[in-house]
Structure formats: structure tokens, C-alpha cells
Amino acid sequence: xALEDLRATVTRCSRCSYCKxxxxxxxxxxxxxxxxxxxxxxxxxxxxxxxxxxASLSLLEERSSYFDEGLVDIVFKCxxxxxxxxxxxxxxxxxxxxxxxxxxxxxxxxxxCYPPQDMPLIDxxxxxxxxxxxxxxxxxxxAEGLGVKDLTEEKAEVVFHVGCRFSxxxxxxxxxxxxxxxxxxxxxxxxxxxxDENCCGGRVCDMGYxxxxxxxxxxxxxxWKNAGVKTVVTGCSDCYHAFKRxxxxxxxxxxxxxxxxxxxxxxxNEGKLKFTKEVPMTITYHDPCHLGRRGEAHVPWKGExxxxxxxxxxxxxxxxxxxxxxxxxxxxxxxxxxxxxxKLVEMERNREYAWCCGAGAGVRERYxxxxxxxxxxxIEEAKASGAEAIVSACPHCERNFMDAVAEKNESLKVxxxxxxxxxxx
Amino acid sequence: xxxxVCMKQVPDPQASSSGTTVDSEAKKVIMPQGTPPVLNPxxxxxxxxxxxxxxxxxxxxxxxxxGKNMAKTVLRKSIAVGADDLILLExxxxxxxxxxxxxxxxxxxxxxxxxxxxxLCGRQAADTDAGQVGSGxxxxxxxxxxxxxxxxxxxxxxxxxxxxxxxxxxxxxxPLPAVITASSEIxxxxxxxxxxxxxxxKVRITSRxxxxxxxxVSQLKKPNLVSLDSPPGRTTDCQMVEAETPEExxxxxxxxxxxxxxx
Ligand code: SF4
Ligand code: SF4
Numbered sequence: 001x002a003l004e005d006l007r008a009t010v011t012r013c014s015r016c017s018y019c020k021x022x023x024x025x026x027x028x029x030x031x032x033x034x035x036x037x038x039x040x041x042x043x044x045x046x047x048x049x050x051x052x053x054x055a056s057l058s059l060l061e062e063r064s065s066y067f068d069e070g071l072v073d074i075v076f077k078c079x080x081x082x083x084x085x086x087x088x089x090x091x092x093x094x095x096x097x098x099x100x101x102x103x104x105x106x107x108x109x110x111x112x113c114y115p116p117q118d119m120p121l122i123d124x125x126x127x128x129x130x131x132x133x134x135x136x137x138x139x140x141x142x143a144e145g146l147g148v149k150d151l152t153e154e155k156a157e158v159v160f161h162v163g164c165r166f167s168x169x170x171x172x173x174x175x176x177x178x179x180x181x182x183x184x185x186x187x188x189x190x191x192x193x194x195x196d197e198n199c200c201g202g203r204v205c206d207m208g209y210x211x212x213x214x215x216x217x218x219x220x221x222x223x224w225k226n227a228g229v230k231t232v233v234t235g236c237s238d239c240y241h242a243f244k245r246x247x248x249x250x251x252x253x254x255x256x257x258x259x260x261x262x263x264x265x266x267x268x269n270e271g272k273l274k275f276t277k278e279v280p281m282t283i284t285y286h287d288p289c290h291l292g293r294r295g296e297a298h299v300p301w302k303g304e305x306x307x308x309x310x311x312x313x314x315x316x317x318x319x320x321x322x323x324x325x326x327x328x329x330x331x332x333x334x335x336x337x338x339x340x341x342x343k344l345v346e347m348e349r350n351r352e353y354a355w356c357c358g359a360g361a362g363v364r365e366r367y368x369x370x371x372x373x374x375x376x377x378x379i380e381e382a383k384a385s386g387a388e389a390i391v392s393a394c395p396h397c398e399r400n401f402m403d404a405v406a407e408k409n410e411s412l413k414v415x416x417x418x419x420x421x422x423x424x425x
Numbered sequence: 426x427x428x429x430v431c432m433k434q435v436p437d438p439q440a441s442s443s444g445t446t447v448d449s450e451a452k453k454v455i456m457p458q459g460t461p462p463v464l465n466p467x468x469x470x471x472x473x474x475x476x477x478x479x480x481x482x483x484x485x486x487x488x489x490x491x492g493k494n495m496a497k498t499v500l501r502k503s504i505a506v507g508a509d510d511l512i513l514l515e516x517x518x519x520x521x522x523x524x525x526x527x528x529x530x531x532x533x534x535x536x537x538x539x540x541x542x543x544x545l546c547g548r549q550a551a552d553t554d555a556g557q558v559g560s561g562x563x564x565x566x567x568x569x570x571x572x573x574x575x576x577x578x579x580x581x582x583x584x585x586x587x588x589x590x591x592x593x594x595x596x597x598x599x600p601l602p603a604v605i606t607a608s609s610e611i612x613x614x615x616x617x618x619x620x621x622x623x624x625x626x627k628v629r630i631t632s633r634x635x636x637x638x639x640x641x642v643s644q645l646k647k648p649n650l651v652s653l654d655s656p657p658g659r660t661t662d663c664q665m666v667e668a669e670t671p672e673e674x675x676x677x678x679x680x681x682x683x684x685x686x687x688x
Contacts, residue, residue, distance in 0.1 A: 002458070067494065067497075072498075105459070106458045106459035109459045109460065109461045110456070110458065110459065110460065110461070111462075111494065111496060112434070112461050112462045112495075112496020112497075112498060112499045113496065113498065114461060114498060116498050116501070116622050116623060116625075116626050117619055117622065117623065119498075119502065119617075119622050120616070120617075120618070120619055120622070122461075123616070126439065205459070208459055209459050209460070209461070210457060210458050210459025210460070211437070211440050211441055211444060211456065211457040211458070211459050211460030211461075212459075212460075213459070214441045214443070214444045214457050215441045215444075218441070218443060
């Protein structure tokens with residue numbers, strides 16, 4: 001798809017501004033009614049989905065240029081979290097605001113118009129295959145002493161793809177180590193690619209560098225094929241979104257993709273995992289965008305756009321609809337609810353209209369202040385829910401919350417679901 | 426000492442090969458969507474050579490680049506690593522010029538600058554691999570030219586250059602001013618920190634159009650690309666040579682290789 005193919009969305013936006021809010025039917029208070037961090041932080045129309053559609057129309061009509069000053073800031077100061085997409089599709093089910101914003105990024109990158117602070121990150125990624133500015137050789141340090149099967153030498157049906165954040169963020173190592181422990185206990189034949197594991201490419205694709213993403217997708221698929229892998233398990237939502245949605249969209253892909261919460265639910269249902277200890281805690285669950293509304297599986301579609309009755313646009317055959325409804329929402333909640341002692345309370349914005357953690361699509365790396373402000377908003381919402389801890393299923397959300405809590409000197413605790421699972425076994 | 430470095434912005438030579446396609450009809454190479462242009466790696470080597478001279482004995486390093494729709498963020502990387510000035514020769518007419526025309530445009534800017542002791546270029550561009558701009562500049566300006574330099578020392582108004590040749594190295598001495606084209610062995614460009622990258626965005630750069638340079642665009646020639654096609658697909662056929670001993674296997678392999686006319 002190219003920006004030119006999205007004219008139907010670009011030209012028909014009615015500037016209704018639904019994209020700035022969570023779906024109206026779900027608004028519970030003025031305080032937490034907003035859905036788009038970008039417009040809320042930047043307070044200027046161009047920084048909303050609607051504003052970006054306007055900008056892309058101007059680009060398509062060649063009224064402005066990719067090189068125009070200020071456009072980099074407008075295009076990239078957005079997490080591509082997709083809350084706008086969900087709200088917009090309530091009335092305009094065939095609109096694709098997030099896809100337009102993604103395509104705009106690709107075009108900007110093609111023209112060499114990107115935030116200059118990307119340069120070291122992308123150059124480092126090309127050399128060390130990770131987004132953490134860390135050395136490739138250290139990628140498997142988290143697994144030291146665990147004796148996990150190395151899939152560069154052995155074969156297994158299941159690969160545990162750890163992801164860049166979990167591999168290099170020492171404070172979070174406890175999570176992948178717990179995954180290994182659980183999979184071992186459940187008798188799963190699995191392995192890791194260790195220091196030869198590559199970045200999934202998902203984040204860098206959202207940042208606009210689709211070219212880099214393609215390379216990583218091809219490498220990862222090759223490595224899994226060579227190791228005889230059938231199922232890919234990951235604990236990271238960014239990786240999950242990359243494997244579930246982006247890989248099959250771009251290339252032949254024949255692997256089952258499972259988020260660790262889905263795997264745990266499966267193990268609980270099969271009776272292979274039992275919780276024996278109480279974890280007395282009131283918690284709230286933060287839906288990672290890339291596991292929720294953006295984590296919907298890719299549905300193959302080939303067709304064309306047609307006009308009926310002179311002006312109504314239809315797609316033949318019917319196009320798959322990505323409106324967030326098929327994201328992973330209940331699974332993590334089911335796991336949490338099955339832990340004895342855990343009391344789960346909801347934040348006002350949850351599931352497909354959850355507020356973003358602030359880390360997505362390169363915003364943490366490019367605009368740390370905006371990223372931290374966004375996380376801070378979520379922390380406020382979590383506190384208002386009465387929870388003593390915010391629990392998520394993505395290392396990027398957790399790191400952003402941990403930093404925001406520390407910065408604001410808050411007492412709210414930040415956990416991964418796996419932390420509670422480990423406590424309960 | 427004034428050093429001028431000619432820099433070209435090129436499509437990323439490290440881009441995914443499977444994602445890169447050829448549009449034979451439009452005679453264009455289509456890069457995978459979302460692939461930023463980069464500085465030509467050999468030109469980066471040339472800049473590094475200039476910066477080494479600057480470090481050792483002090484010099485003003487000016488980078489010049491010509492083209493259309495130039496990615497300023499990318500080109501400003503040269504300032505981030507230590508170049509003092511960046512001059513962009515930007516004009517719709519500067520798109521797809523042949524090497525000699527490019528050399529002419531660069532020379533127009535070089536003459537405008539006036540003072541220079543050394544002109545450095547990369548040995549060739551990663552997209553066209555033509556390797557003619559450096560010698561083109563030298564011939565127009567009537568200067569000595571040393572190509573494919575892997576070592577460069579400047580002293581007493583002379584350049585001591587070691588060149589890479591097919592069977593080894595060659596040491597050459599050239600009086601300054603001279604044009605020298607750099608090979609990768611001269612050294613990878615140093616890496617700028619985020620602070621330097623951000624600071625480089627604020628440095629004032631000079632932009633010059635064809636008319637500013639007095640270049641008659643009607644005289645600029647575009648290369649006449651006759652046809653552009655994807656390389657033919659490669660098929661691989663693997664045959665195992667079975668034999669009792671490694672010696673026999675070696676002999677059998679030699680016979681097979683000869684039979685199939687590979688050797
Ligand atoms: S993008 Fe959608 S929700 Fe936003 S203004 Fe346009 S039509 Fe309305
Ligand atoms: S993706 Fe998120 S930040 Fe970007 S416009 Fe949509 S809601 Fe706003």
C-alpha cells in the first residue's frame with residue numbers, strides 16, 4: 001500500500017474530531033476522556049490524526065513538500081498507538097488514519113526527512129541488531145545459568161523470542177527468566193536464539209524505517225525455519241504486533257504467534273500451571289496498544305475499490321476491518337483474575353480505547369518529554385482507579401511507567417503479569 | 426589550509442536486496458519503502474581523511490554537495506562529525522546529471538569559494554559506481570589528480586598519497602592544490618554523538634542554485650540510460666560427490682568441475 005492508495009481516507013475526513021477522544025459512549029469523566037496523546041500534548045490541530053490527514057492531502061496534491069519545515073515534528077510526534085483509529089472507525093468504519101500516518105512516515109524517511117536524533121539509533125541497529133544501543137554479544141546475558149536450548153545449534157518446536165527491551169533492560173530480566181522457568185515447568189520443548197536473536201523490526205517499522213524492518217523479518221523467518229520452529233512465543237507486545245500483523249502482511253509467514261499471556265492461559269486451562277499462593281493486591285491492567293487494538297492478526301485481502309451509485313465507495317470483496325475489536329484484551333485479564341488474592345480494577349480508558357503508555361513508534365527515543373508526560377497521564381489514571389499497582393504485558397510500557405513513577409516520586413508499583421504469576425506459583 | 430570535500434547523497438547500499446526492485450519501463454531502481462538516503466560511503470572516507478588532517482595540523486573543511494531535493498538532515502551529518510561548512514548546490518536541473526556535468530557544477534562552486542589547497546572526493550559513488558567526478562574536477566581545473574587513496578599525508582605543500590592498485594600499493598607525491606579520491610582503506614568516518622548531531626541542525630548552511638553559480642542548465646547533459654533490467658535470477662544446483670576417500674572425492678570433483686566447464 002502507498003499513501004496514494006489511501007486517498008479515500010485522506011480526502012473524505014470530515015474533521016469531526018472523534019479521533020481526539022475515546023469513543024463517546026465510553027467517556028466516564030472529563031479528566032480521562034481524551035484518546036490522543038499527541039493532540040493533547042501539542043495542542044495544535046496538525047498533531048491529531050485529522051490534522052495529519054490534512055497534511056497528507058496537501059502532500060498528495062503537491063501543495064506542500066516533504067521537506068517543509070515543521071513537518072518532521074508533526075509526522076513523528078505520535079505513538080501510532082491507534083486510539084484515533086478506533087474512535088474514527090465508529091462512524092467511518094472504512095477509514096484508515098493509522099495506515100495513512102504510517103505511509104506518511106515511510107515517505108518522509110524515503111526523502112531523508114526524519115528526526116536527526118534517529119541517526120545513532122538506526123546506525124547502531126544496523127550494526128548490533130538491537131534498538132537498545134547495546135552490544136549484540138550481550139543479548140543473551142539475561143539467560144545466564146538457565147541452560148536454555150540454543151536454537152542456532154539445536155531444534156525445537158517453540159522459540160521464545162525475547163525482544164530487545166527484555167534482553168537488555170537488566171531491571172526487567174526477571175520477566176524472561178520467569179518465562180523460561182514456566183515453560184520448563186510445563187514441559188514445553190522450546191529454545192532461544194540467544195545472542196543471535198535479532199530485533200523484530202516492529203518498532204523501527206512504526207518509526208518509518210520499513211526497509212530495515214524487511215531485513216529483520218526475513219532474517220528472523222530464516223532463523224526459525226532453520227531451527228524447525230512452528231510456534232513463536234513472545235512476552236513483548238511490540239514483537240507480538242510485528243509477528244502477528246506486520247510479517248504476514250509483507251511476506252509468506254507460516255508460524256503460530258502467541259503472546260506469553262495467551263500461552264499461560266493455555267497452560268492454566270490444560271491444568272499444567274496451578275497457582276498455590278495468594279497475591280493480595282489491588283491492581284489495574286494497562287492494555288499495551290500493540291497487544292490490544294494494534295495487535296489484531298493480519299487477514300489476507302486482495303481486491304479493489306469501486307464506486308457505486310456514483311459516489312459511494314466500496315471494496316470488493318469486503319475488506320477486513322481492523323477496528324481494535326479483535327485485540328488481546330480478555331486473556332491477560334483472565335490470567336490476572338485466576339491469581340488468588342488479586343483484585344483487578346479497571347481504569348476509565350481500557351481495552352481498545354486505552355490511553356497509550358507513551359513509548360510507542362519511537363516517541364520514547366525521539367521525544368522523551370512527550371513520552372514521559374503520556375506515561376504520567378496513565379499513572380494518574382491508574383491512581384484514580386484505586387489500584388496500588390499498574391500491571392502490563394509489555395516491557396516498553398513497563399519501562400516507561402517505571403521511569404514516570406520514579407520521576408514523579410509516586411508510590412504506584414509497576415509489574416509485568418509474569419511478576420504476579422511467579423509470586424502465585 | 427582549506428580542504429573541500431565533495432559529497433553525494435545516495436540510496437542506502439545496505440538496503441534489503443529482496444525489497445529492492447527494478448522498474449524497467451521507467452528505468453528506475455525502486456528502493457524498499459521507508460529506506461532513507463545516506464552519505465556515499467566513499468565520500469564519508471574522504472571526509473574522514475580531511476578531518477584527520479584538520480586534527481593534525483588544523484584546516485577548514487568545507488563539504489559541497491549537488492543534487493535535487495537534498496536530505497539536509499542526512500547531509501548535516503558532515504557538520505556533526507567536524508566539517509566547518511556545508512554548501513548545497515540544489516536545483517531541479519541537478520537531478521541525474523552525468524559525472525562530467527556533476528564535476529562542472531561542483532567546479533562552479535569551487536571557483537566561487539576560490540581558496541583551496543586540497544579537494545577530496547570518494548573514489549566512486551555507491552549508486553552508479555562510475556568513479557569519474559574526482560578526475561573530472563581535476564581535469565576542468567587542470568590540477569593533479571590521485572585516485573583510490575588509502576593513505577594521505579600533507580607536508581611542505583605536498584600530498585604524499587598511497588594508492589590501492591590491483592596488485593598492491595603505489596606511493597605517489599603530488600603538489601598542492603590537488604584532487605585526491607579516497608578509498609575505504611583510508612578510514613571509516615568517525616561517529617558523531619547525539620549532541621553533535623543536534624547541534625549540526627542549527628548550523629547555517631549555504632544553498633546555491635544553478636543561476637547563483639552561473640551554470641547554464643540548458644548545457645547540462647543527462648546520461649542516456651538505454652535500458653535497466655533486474656539481474657537474471659540465479660538457480661543453484663547442488664550435487665554431492667560421493668567417494669571412498671577424500672583423495673578420490675577430490676579427483677572426482679575436479680573431473681566434474683572440468684566436465685561442466687566451470688573451470
Ligand atoms: S480522522 Fe476520522 S475521526 Fe478524525 S476528524 Fe477525520 S473523520 Fe473524524
Ligand atoms: S496514533 Fe495515537 S498519538 Fe497518533 S494521532 Fe492517533 S491517537 Fe494520537
